[in-house]
Amino acid sequence: MTSALDPELRRALVDRIRFYHELGIYDLYRRGPGPSGEGALIAEATADGLSIAPPSSAATRSELREEMAARKSPVVSNTAEDSIVEMVSSKPEYEVADPAVALKLIREDLGDCTRCKLHQQGRKQIVFGVGNPQAELMFVGEGPGADEDAQGEPFVGRAGQLLNNMIKAMGLRREDVYIANIVKCRPPGNRQPERDECETCSPFLMRQIAAIKPKVIVALGATAAKNLLAINAPMSELRGRWYDFRPAGVRSRDLSWPGARLAVTYHPAFLLRDPRQKGEAWKDLQMVMKYLGIEPPKKPVD
Numbered sequence: 001m002t003s004a005l006d007p008e009l010r011r012a013l014v015d016r017i018r019f020y021h022e023l024g025i026y027d028l029y030r031r032g033p034g035p036s037g038e039g040a041l042i043a044e045a046t047a048d049g050l051s052i053a054p055p056s057s058a059a060t061r062s063e064l065r066e067e068m069a070a071r072k073s074p075v076v077s078n079t080a081e082d083s084i085v086e087m088v089s090s091k092p093e094y095e096v097a098d099p100a101v102a103l104k105l106i107r108e109d110l111g112d113c114t115r116c117k118l119h120q121q122g123r124k125q126i127v128f129g130v131g132n133p134q135a136e137l138m139f140v141g142e143g144p145g146a147d148e149d150a151q152g153e154p155f156v157g158r159a160g161q162l163l164n165n166m167i168k169a170m171g172l173r174r175e176d177v178y179i180a181n182i183v184k185c186r187p188p189g190n191r192q193p194e195r196d197e198c199e200t201c202s203p204f205l206m207r208q209i210a211a212i213k214p215k216v217i218v219a220l221g222a223t224a225a226k227n228l229l230a231i232n233a234p235m236s237e238l239r240g241r242w243y244d245f246r247p248a249g250v251r252s253r254d255l256s257w258p259g260a261r262l263a264v265t266y267h268p269a270f271l272l273r274d275p276r277q278k279g280e281a282w283k284d285l286q287m288v289m290k291y292l293g294i295e296p297p298k299k300p301v302d
């Protein structure tokens with residue numbers, strides 16, 4: 001059914017659903033298709049939730065476009081447009097309270113994923129994420145590299161060693177935090193993940209975030225920041241401030257979770273290439289430590 005929608009309308013619909021999720025509306029139902037036979041997925045607010053009904057007129061589309069243009073809040077992430085129905089439906093982890101079990105269910109749901117083209121571009125294995133399922137602090141990078149692909153764990157190469165040092169400098173251990181990436185399969189040649197790959201994979205990251213309910217997410221590098229925040233800006237503008245973040249398209253089982261605060265810093269791989277920026281990264285981490293109430297150690301990032 002969704003394939004009958006034109007791309008602009010699909011994008012508008014995804015945006016509308018995100019909008020309702022931001023309002024805390026998750027209970028959705030779908031009406032049957034309208035007489036026009038056109039898709040049955042235009043969202044309308046009702047007192048008790050959201051009904052999904054056929055687009056009735058060009059005015060409706062116009063209104064949707066207007067709303068899209070007006071909403072520039074950097075608090076939601078991209079999600080796969082092809083997963084509209086999946087996005088609004090219940091997830092297996094919604095039924096469990098234990099974040100470790102929830103993560104296991106999400107991993108099972110991901111399966112031997114072939115949802116985007118990265119599955120056939122040389123990946124050895126899916127790199128799901130690692131760390132404390134109840135972490136207050138979560139790091140999100142771009143995607144696995146060769147070492148991560150080989151070992152099945154994010155940030156285990158040279159950049160991972162530097163991330164470990166950064167975590168240690170904060171007075172924490174790697175096991176205290178949770179580490180994941182925007183895409184879970186290695187892009188060939190360590191290229192940046194492409195937009196369709198990020199949009200297809202990120203719903204699973206959103207579900208991981210909703211299960212873990214971190215207080216703070218640190219986006220490592222511009223690719224992670226832009227995908228999480230759905231804004232396009234240089235690192236100089238992205239860094240040095242807080243963003244309110246709620247994972248788009250999913251809900252946390254804990255309705256009292258207010259969402260995370262998100263900060264942006266340099267990717268460790270970039271810091272290896274330009275160590276002069278380590279001082280700037282340390283400032284970002286100090287901002288995070290202050291918010292989390294972690295006493296700042298004297299020693300900055302090595």
Ligand code: SF4
Nearest residue numbers: 113116119184185201
């Ligand atoms: S990158 Fe994500 S969506 Fe693409 S194949 Fe791997 S796990 Fe699936």
